[in-house]
Amino acid sequence: MIDSNNSTASKESPNNKIPADLHLIRSYVGEINSNTLATNWVELMRPHSATLSQSVSISSTGFISQLAATRTSDNACTGGCQGSIAYAGIANNDNVEAGQRQTSYAGYFEGTRRAGAGTTHGIEVNTANFGDTVAMSPVAIGGFGITPAIWIAAGAGYAGTTNSSAAIGIIDNGAKFEKGIVFSSTALAPRPDARMEALSLAPRQTISFYDASGKIIGNLYGRDAATGGDSMGLTFGGGAMVVENNRGDAILTAGQSSVTIASLRIxxxxxxxxxxxxxxxxxxxxxxxxxxxxxxxxxxxxxxxxx
Known part of the structure; x- marks a missing residue:
């Protein structure tokens, strides 16, 4: 069912800044209407969600609540068009008034698992490639036909923007993650050398380590490509750490109680x-x-x- 209603916004919003006389033209889809809004299970679980929404869609069947779909064959535009976007969200954080500045979200997703329930994802993103696989690398990342599952960019194409703080921020919000990023053992395709590339960095891009004061105390990075030279590798396994050349020859092997060096220059x-x-x-x-x-x-x- 679909129900529309002109309602007055509640003063009990999260920031309590919405005027009492602000009227929202709301539309309701599914097992919700203007009479059940305040007692709906979503509002009871997450207060100030449905009551502050312009449009509310809650599935009454337990399946997909809302679907957005598009296809490029319906778009006859040529010459640098935006492309087909199934769902878009734009948040304009433009409130600069003292005491009213706040966080804005172009999108928010929340997956809640109750004790004994099944697998729960905050968000799942899939790509299905039926054509050839177009390679990507840190120095050639945007080729025609690439298929990244997630594409993160800074600036949004606007002129005059400054650097964004980070591409991804991982925080605790009442609980912690057991691990940061986990790759399935079968998720990555092997390279010709039988190794699977889980992280790709360009020259001089680093993995940095910080102390409690925020000071960088260590970096792990590849040297500038302009210096040339053969590639090197660092491997772990069999109770040893091995530094090897691009042919797989061990240059240095550090075991549990000894270090073997192929050649030492003092x-x-x-x-x-x-x-x-x-x-x-x-x-x-x-x-x-x-x-x-x-x-x-x-x-x-x-x-x-x-x-």
């Missing part, structure tokens, strides 16, 4: 004397000797000879 340095500052275990060398720090500030050396 930066030449000559201690001033046998009591020069050093830490136990420190090693250096020059053209004539290898120097080993056997105790704090105590060097010993061994001569080098041709063979």
């Amino acid at each position: 930066q030449p340095r000559t201690p001033v004397n046998s009591s020069a500052a050093c830490e136990t275990g420190q090693i250096t060398a020059d053209a004539d000797f290898v120097y080993v720090c056997t105790a704090p500030d105590r060097w010993k050396r061994s001569g080098l000879a041709a063979f």
